[in-house]
Amino acid sequence: MIKVSIIYPSVAGARFDFEYYLTKHMPRSIKLLSAHRGFRGVTVERGIGGTEPGSAPKYTAACFYTFDTIDSFIAAFMPHAAELQGDMPRYTSISPDIQFNEVLIAEPQS
Amino acid sequence: MIKVSIIYPSVAGARFDFEYYLTKHMPRSIKLLSAHRGFRGVTVERGIGGTEPGSAPKYTAACFYTFDTIDSFIAAFMPHAAELQGDMPRYTSISPDIQFNEVLIAEPQS
Numbered sequence: 281m282i283k284v285s286i287i288y289p290s291v292a293g294a295r296f297d298f299e300y301y302l303t304k305h306m307p308r309s310i311k312l313l314s315a316h317r318g319f320r321g322v323t324v325e326r327g328i329g330g331t332e333p334g335s336a337p338k339y340t341a342a343c344f345y346t347f348d349t350i351d352s353f354i355a356a357f358m359p360h361a362a363e364l365q366g367d368m369p370r371y372t373s374i375s376p377d378i379q380f381n382e383v384l385i386a387e388p389q390s
Numbered sequence: 391m392i393k394v395s396i397i398y399p400s401v402a403g404a405r406f407d408f409e410y411y412l413t414k415h416m417p418r419s420i421k422l423l424s425a426h427r428g429f430r431g432v433t434v435e436r437g438i439g440g441t442e443p444g445s446a447p448k449y450t451a452a453c454f455y456t457f458d459t460i461d462s463f464i465a466a467f468m469p470h471a472a473e474l475q476g477d478m479p480r481y482t483s484i485s486p487d488i489q490f491n492e493v494l495i496a497e498p499q500s
Contacts, residue, residue: 302494327489327491337489337490338487380438385432387424
């Protein structure tokens, strides 16, 4: 099982429209990608803060897609890459860090 | 629902012993924290690479604990903080980025 992480690092003065992201971008992204073979799950989160009281989070928002394999994610994403990437400027000025990960432990199993 | 992210950024020349992390540290951490009220789940992953072929991942490893609330995580973690933090030098020289996050979307629901 693999996880694609799309992390929006905290950048001073950056723009991130959570309303658009949560009501438009992510529902569309999930609708398109979850229909594909190999989709296992998705989570979206908002950074609240660091461990020191009052400290800022390192990232503002993050999205994690879990798929059976990298190939199944790529097959799901590529037909919609232009639409989804083209939508990003509508909710943020932040360039996300995107990487592939191998899931080593998952409890409860999904 | 909240998620605590413990992310080990990729650092040139850093040490990360996945065998110790996966067979000793994380099983002990999960045993201790999952016994507490409010525990919802945990995932552990290893960074494979970025989206450009052959590019390095931004982070080497990451652990995500999901709990009902920040307070329930803190209540679960604090009694074991000294043991778990004291164990970290046994598997890595990397200082992780730790932050609290609000989970906004989770599919399938867990």
